[in-house]
Structure formats: C-alpha cells, structure tokens
Amino acid sequence: MDNQKHEKATFAGGCFWCTEALFLELKGVEKVLPGYTGGTVKNPSYSEVCTGTTGHAEAIEIIYNPDLISYEDLLEVFFGTHDPTTLNRQGADIGTQYRSEIFYHSEAQKKAAENFIKLLNDQNIYGKKVVTKVSDAKEFYPAEDYHQNYYNRNKNQGYCMAVISPKLDKLKKNYKSKLK
Numbered sequence: 001m002d003n004q005k006h007e008k009a010t011f012a013g014g015c016f017w018c019t020e021a022l023f024l025e026l027k028g029v030e031k032v033l034p035g036y037t038g039g040t041v042k043n044p045s046y047s048e049v050c051t052g053t054t055g056h057a058e059a060i061e062i063i064y065n066p067d068l069i070s071y072e073d074l075l076e077v078f079f080g081t082h083d084p085t086t087l088n089r090q091g092a093d094i095g096t097q098y099r100s101e102i103f104y105h106s107e108a109q110k111k112a113a114e115n116f117i118k119l120l121n122d123q124n125i126y127g128k129k130v131v132t133k134v135s136d137a138k139e140f141y142p143a144e145d146y147h148q149n150y151y152n153r154n155k156n157q158g159y160c161m162a163v164i165s166p167k168l169d170k171l172k173k174n175y176k177s178k179l180k
Contacts, residue, residue: 006030007066009074010037010103010137012057013082014090018164019060021151022081022171027180028068033061034150035142037103038135046144052095059103061140069178071109075116077175078102081167084120085128091163100132103140110134 013019016034023032039055049056084100104110113134120130151164
C-alpha cells in the first residue's frame with residue numbers, strides 16, 4: 001500500500017505540452033495530466049478549446065508529494081517558466097485558452113498563490129504587472145490521449161524542438177536542485 005501523501009495542483013500557463021514536459025522533470029511530482037479547465041463546456045475537445053469559445057484554458061493537473069516538493073516550489077517553477085504578464089497569450093499562442101491562471105484546491109493554495117503574485121509585483125520582478133488569475137478549481141477534463149506525454153513522444157517535432165526544448169534547458173539550468 002502506498003503511504004505517501006499526495007496533493008493536487010492545477011496550473012494554466014500556455015500550451016499544456018510545454019507545462020507538462022517541465023513539471024514531469026521535478027522531484028516529488030508523481031503525475032502530470034494535460035487537460036482543460038475553467039470553462040463552461042462539459043467534456044470539451046481540443047478543437048473546441050482551440051476556438052477560444054469554451055472558456056477553458058489548456059492546463060495541467062499535477063499530483064505531487066508535498067514531503068518532496070512544496071506547493072511554493074511548484075509556484076516558483078510555474079512563474080519562472082512562462083510569462084505571467086501577458087493577458088491570454090504565451091509567445092505565438094494567443095487566446096483565452098492560453099491564459100495564465102492558477103486553480104487552487106484549498107484555501108492554503110489560494111493564499112500561497114496570491115502571496116506569491118503580490119511578492120512578484122511588489123519586487124517588480126518582470127517589470128510589468130503579473131496578470132495571472134487565481135481561481136477556485138473547477139472540473140478538470142483530461143486532454144485526448146495523443147496530448148499525454150506529448151513532448152517525450154515527439155521530441156523531434158518542430159514545435160517541441162523550437163519551443164519546449166529551450167524551456168527544458170532553462171528549467172535544468174535554473175532549477176537544478178528541484179529536478180529528478
């Protein structure tokens with residue numbers, strides 16, 4: 001029987017192929033599931049979410065062991081690996097489905113996220129205001145199978161090489177102590 005503690009974190013920070021690949025590398029992260037959340041359409045498809053009309057964001061649901069990695073560590077990596085100052089955009093990906101949003105599962109997560117954003121803004125870390133929303137977790141819909149573990153199955157695909165690989169290099173350089 002597994003006696004380890006597990007908690008859940010849900011983040012939207014642009015393309016879920018990118019965020020999934022990054023968080024899979026962290027110590028204490030047991031599982032990362034790409035999917036859709038924050039919208040109104042039940043069981044949305046990728047093509048529906050891409051229209052920007054469902055209200056859903058591409059997001060990841062992270063199952064982690066808080067004895068090995070803290071929620072604050074997850075927040076640090078989240079904010080350090082995407083641009084939280086652009087509204088509904090990450091790089092060339094534009095639309096509400098690519099927004100920066102944290103979906104909290106407890107009051108402690110909500111407070112931690114709000115405090116982290118306040119710290120980033122107070123210290124003017126980005127030179128611009130953080131626009132990341134903090135919202136109560138809604139139903140999470142797993143993405144289609146072909147999105148699961150996308151980067152690791154498609155490393156030589158153009159988008160993976162041009163966008164995800166450099167993000168992974170940055171993660172490995174800046175968060176070495178947090179990696180598996």
